[in-house]
Amino acid sequence: MAAGPTTRRRQLGADLRRLREHKGLTLEEAGARVGISKATLSRYETKEGTVKWPAVDALCREYEAPDDIRKALVELAKGAKIQGWWRSLADPIPESMNLMLTLEDEVVAEDHYACMYVPGLLQTRAYAEAVHRASEVGCPDREVQHMVDIRMKRQELLQRTEPPHVWAIIDEAAIRRVVGGSKVMHDQLQHLLTLAEKPQVDVQILPFSTGAHAASVGSFALLRGQSPDLDVVYVDLLGGGLFMEKPQELERYKLAFDYLRAQALDLESSAGAIRQRLREL
Numbered sequence: 001m002a003a004g005p006t007t008r009r010r011q012l013g014a015d016l017r018r019l020r021e022h023k024g025l026t027l028e029e030a031g032a033r034v035g036i037s038k039a040t041l042s043r044y045e046t047k048e049g050t051v052k053w054p055a056v057d058a059l060c061r062e063y064e065a066p067d068d069i070r071k072a073l074v075e076l077a078k079g080a081k082i083q084g085w086w087r088s089l090a091d092p093i094p095e096s097m098n099l100m101l102t103l104e105d106e107v108v109a110e111d112h113y114a115c116m117y118v119p120g121l122l123q124t125r126a127y128a129e130a131v132h133r134a135s136e137v138g139c140p141d142r143e144v145q146h147m148v149d150i151r152m153k154r155q156e157l158l159q160r161t162e163p164p165h166v167w168a169i170i171d172e173a174a175i176r177r178v179v180g181g182s183k184v185m186h187d188q189l190q191h192l193l194t195l196a197e198k199p200q201v202d203v204q205i206l207p208f209s210t211g212a213h214a215a216s217v218g219s220f221a222l223l224r225g226q227s228p229d230l231d232v233v234y235v236d237l238l239g240g241g242l243f244m245e246k247p248q249e250l251e252r253y254k255l256a257f258d259y260l261r262a263q264a265l266d267l268e269s270s271a272g273a274i275r276q277r278l279r280e281l
Contacts, residue, residue: 009051012076014229016056017045019063034058053077100241103223103232104154107164111222111257113206113215115171117179118188120151121158122168122195122203127188128152130180158200164224167202169260175205175277186281189274196271204264205273214259222253 020030020041031041036055044051044059056077060070104110112119117131128151132144157163175192178185196203206213219236233244233253244250265273 009076010225010230011227012051012056012073013045015069015073015076016041016059019060019065019069020045023063025063030059030062033062051077100234101150101154103234103243104157106225107223108226109165109167109224111224112166112168113171113220113257113260114168114174115215115219116177117174118170118192119166119168119221121155121166122192122201123151123155124184124188124191125152126184127179130184134179158195158198163200165200165202167204167261169204169206169257169264171206172208172273175274178281182281186278189278189281193271193274193278196267196274202267203270203274204261204267205270206260206264207273210263213263214256220253220256222250222257 020027023030025033027041027045028038031038034055035058040055041059044055053074057070057074060073065073110121112121117123118127120128123131125148128148129144132139132147136144136147158166170192175189179188192203195201221234223232223234225231228250231245231250231254233250235242235244244253264270
């Protein structure tokens, strides 16, 4: 999968930090040598905001980086300005959704734990609409349809030539909670079974019998980039979400997902649990 603007920007920050540390310079020392402030260089390295490619070129020269690395980082800086398809939408979208779309457009894999609803990438339109109407009480119909349209557009990444691998661990509560009525729920579970047959999608059910488990705090998603430096955790919160990328945060959620994968039903048994629920509906 080709690197998108956010992947480029985050990779650039990580590489600049490594080069500076290898040279043994502080932020203040390195910034002073190329005429930028400590705060600006810190922003470059922490992957926040825009970056000017001439400054990247100057930093690489100061760090005595090989020409091929310097040129590659300059290209990363230039490519970080490209915008995604969602930027052209007529209606605005929440900032957290904007970041999710940006990151998701560039991942190589997504690991989801869903305790309330089927993950958004695996939802039918009718199910997604029912979820939005329930969670956004009083939201005008136009806004509901706008958010559902975005969710459906997100799912197109599963149709790419090189789609990301999606591993979804879904709590039994999510397949038992009837969302949108029996017909909508039946179609959703059937859709889930169809997607689970695809090579890039794995679905496991975490049964009630598991009891307490590693993610009792709620739903989350691990967005995995082209290198571990680019991984991000997204945690669902009421009215939005929280993104985390500190190493200790990532390690905690990755370990939790590994435990969940071990505690959940295997892939074949999970499909059987979904079929059983379909018969009950």
